[in-house]
Amino acid sequence: MPATLLFFFVGTVLYVYYKHNPADLSLTITDGDAILPWYIYSELPQGITGLLISGIFAAAMSTLSSSMNSAATAYIVDIHSKIVKRDSMNSLFAAKTATLLLGIAGIAFAYMMATWEIKSLWDEFNKILGIILGSLGGLFLLGMITRRANATGAVCGIAGSIIVQLVMIHFQYVHLLLYTTTGFISCFVIGYIASLIISGHKKNIDHLTIYKIFSKK
Template structure:
């Protein structure tokens, strides 16, 4: 969304795609090793935990050496801050470029000041959601993350597939596909008929199929 050229954007997407594979393997391997550790040493686990999200922080604090645990906690905070700042910056830039100025809302507004205000608002909204999730009775933050992410990735994946593999799809059909995809994923998130790991796939498939056939109703743009 924020790169200067299409070539840089393509490089960014491919780099992210390639690095996601080893990062995901490391992520799940860490969970597997934690399971193995506490399976062999159940007395080391705090019995007051209400969900599994506290296991990894507990392991860092209780089992790792003082210096290592401090470095790891600092690294986690640094990573969280970098992810949040880059996401807020990208979202604010996308709003300013693709929505505010695209539709001609207050064209005289200073771009930098507008982006700063958008970043502040996005940060406040994100903080409110974080506080809500921290106070809610959530069994697994990972599952909730997959559901929220799936609402975006599911429909977005369907849009990309429509653009890559079809010539029939048009903007009106794609918008209908996105809306139906979101409704399907909300329904799937509530009823949970499929495993959480294939949750996003329901959005991709529904967006692709509905978007493709809905495009037949409208004349191609």
């Protein structure tokens, strides 16, 4: 919350500044996301401008590198190791290859987003979070508190949650801050119902759920 308040405080201060100094704002700026870069470029001293741009690049690079490495690690541990049984050297090469492919995919997606008519990066950010984090949260809850969840039901839950989220985003049934909530609930409900309908492998998974904690009491 402190970081969120700080970010919104910056936007509020910029709004107040240009409200009282409208002549300082370029008439060519029609996108609200461009106001902060314009302020950095036009109002701040050159040394401070360089430090801010360096900080933005450093933050972007660290975020992208950690995200690609985490995604590649998840792929190697959860998918690649189940398909190919090889030594650690081949796993390391596969992880590097996966990181490279994820980087290329990220660049392609960024280029595609640059061609969209985006009114607010904040809105798009919340939409993407709703699609990704909402379904993942529902998936973890499904695995932790239910005994009937299986792999097929989990996949159905994620797929169904993405479809629900796309419908919510298109018709705007809820506020954008609730996209993660609708993704969370839809993934859990669809995944649980699918697990009931489609039977999976029958094995004891109590040690993977909260029931292990209850059994000790």
